[in-house]
Amino acid sequence: MALSQDELKQQVAEAAIEYVKSGIIGVGTGSTANYFIEALAKVKHKIQGAVASSEATAQRLKSHGIEVFDLNAIDGMDIYVDGADEITEHMHMLKGGGGALTREKIVAANAKKFICICDETKYVPVLGKFPLPVEVLPMARGYVARQLMKLGGQPMLRDFTTDNGNIILDVHGLTISDPIQMEAEINQIVGVVTNGLFAARPANTLLLATHDGVKTITSGIHG
Numbered sequence: 001m002a003l004s005q006d007e008l009k010q011q012v013a014e015a016a017i018e019y020v021k022s023g024i025i026g027v028g029t030g031s032t033a034n035y036f037i038e039a040l041a042k043v044k045h046k047i048q049g050a051v052a053s054s055e056a057t058a059q060r061l062k063s064h065g066i067e068v069f070d071l072n073a074i075d076g077m078d079i080y081v082d083g084a085d086e087i088t089e090h091m092h093m094l095k096g097g098g099g100a101l102t103r104e105k106i107v108a109a110n111a112k113k114f115i116c117i118c119d120e121t122k123y124v125p126v127l128g129k130f131p132l133p134v135e136v137l138p139m140a141r142g143y144v145a146r147q148l149m150k151l152g153g154q155p156m157l158r159d160f161t162t163d164n165g166n167i168i169l170d171v172h173g174l175t176i177s178d179p180i181q182m183e184a185e186i187n188q189i190v191g192v193v194t195n196g197l198f199a200a201r202p203a204n205t206l207l208l209a210t211h212d213g214v215k216t217i218t219s220g221i222h223g
Contacts, residue, residue, distance in 0.1 A: 003209075005121065008119040008210075008211075009032045009035050009083075009117075011209050011214060012032065012117045012119065012214050013033075013035035013036040013038070013039050014039045015117070015207050015209075015214040016036055016039070016081050016115055016117050017036075017039045017040065017042075017043060019079055019081070019113075019115055019205075020040065020043060020046060020047060021046070021078070022046055022047060022048070023047060023048055023078055024048050024049055024051060024069055024074055024077045025040065025049075025050045025051070025077060025078075025080075025081065026050070026051045026077050026079065026080030026107045026108065026110065026111045027040070027051065027052055027053065027057055027061060027080075027082070027107075028057065028081060028082020028107075029052075029053045029054040029056060029098045029100035029103075029104060030097065031083070032082075032118055032119075033053075033083055033117075034060060036081050036117060037061060037064060037066075040061075040064070041065070044064065044065060047066075048069075049061075049068060049069050050066050050067070050068055051068070051069050051070075051071050051074065051077060051107055051110070052103075052107075053082065053100050053103045053104040053106075053107045054098070054099075054100035054103055054163055055163050056098075071106065071107060074110075076110045076111065076112065077110060077111050077112070078111065079111055079114075079115055080107055080108045080113070080114050080115070081115045081117060082095070082104055082115075082117070083116065083117055083122075084122055084198075084203075085122060085130045086122055086127050086128075086130050087122055087123060087124070087206060088124060088125065088126070088127060088179075089123075089125075089217070090202065090219070091116070091202035091203040091217075092179040092198065092199040092202050093116060093127075093198040093199070093202065093203060094128070094130055094132060094176070094179075094198075096133030096168070096195075099133070099163075099168055100163065101133055101194060101196045102135050102162065102166075102193050102194050104198075105194055105198065105201075108198065108201060113205065114198075114201070114203045114204050114205075115203065115204065115205045115206075115207065116203035116206045117207045117209075118206070118209070119209040119210075120208055120209060120210045120211075123208055126175060126176065126177060127176040127179055127197070128173075128174040131170035131171055132170070132171040132176070132195060132196050133168050133169070133171075133195065133196040134148065134155070134168065134170075134171060134186060134192055134194075134196070135162055135166050135168055135192070135193040135194055135195070136166060136167050136168070136169055136193065137166055137193065138166065138167050139191070140190065140191020140192070141157065141191075143189075143190070143191055144169060144189055145169060148171050148186070151182070152173065153171035154171065154172045155170070155171045156169065156170050156171075157169060176197070179199035180200055182197060183195060183197035183198075183199045183200055202219060203219065205217070205218050206218070
C-alpha cells in the first residue's frame with residue numbers, strides 16, 4: 001500500500017533524528033519540520049535546546065518542552081534541519097512556501113551542516129515550477145516587482161506578513177537554470193531582504209522519503 005505524503009514526511013523526519021547528537025539544533029519551519037519537532041521531543045534529553053527559524057516553530061518547540069535559544073546568544077550549531085519546496089541533485093533548494101525564508105537562511109548560515117528533509121515530490125531536475133518567494137520591504141514592493149518582471153518572472157503579492165514585518169512576492173514563471181547566480185542577482189535588488197533560493201549555501205545532506213524508504217543523498221559541500 002502506497003504511503004500518503006504525510007506518512008512520507010513523518011518517515012523522513014524521524015530518519016533525521018539519527019543526526020541529532022547533542023548541543024543546540026537549528027530547526028526549520030513547515031509541515032515536514034513539524035514532524036521533525038515531534039520526533040525531536042522524544043530525544044530532547046540529548047540536546048541543550050534549539051534555535052527556531054520562525055515564531056511558529058519557536059512556539060511548537062516550547063510546547064514540547066524544548067528550550068529555544070536566541071541565535072545571537074550562541075556561537076553556532078552543528079546541524080540545521082529543514083524541508084524544501086524544491087531541491088535538485090546539486091542540493092540547491094527553493095524554499096519559503098511557509099514564509100520563513102529569511103530566518104531559515106540566517107539559521108542555516110550558522111550551522112555546520114544543513115540536512116534537508118523532504119518527500120520525493122520535491123526532488124526536481126530544475127528549480128522554478130514552485131513560485132519563488134522574495135521577502136521585500138513594503139515600500140519597495142512596486143520597484144522590486146518591476147525588476148523581477150525584467151528577469152522574466154510574474155510576481156504576485158502574497159496575503160501574508162513575515163515575522164520580520166515585511167511582504168512576500170511569489171514569482172511565477174521562472175526556470176532557474178543557474179540558481180547561484182539568480183539568488184545573488186535578486187538579492188542585489190534594492191528593497192529585497194532575501195529570496196527563497198538556497199544555492200550559495202546548499203544542503204549538505206538530503207534525506208528523501210520515497211515509497212521504497214528514506215534515501216540519503218549527500219553533496220561534497222561543507223558549510
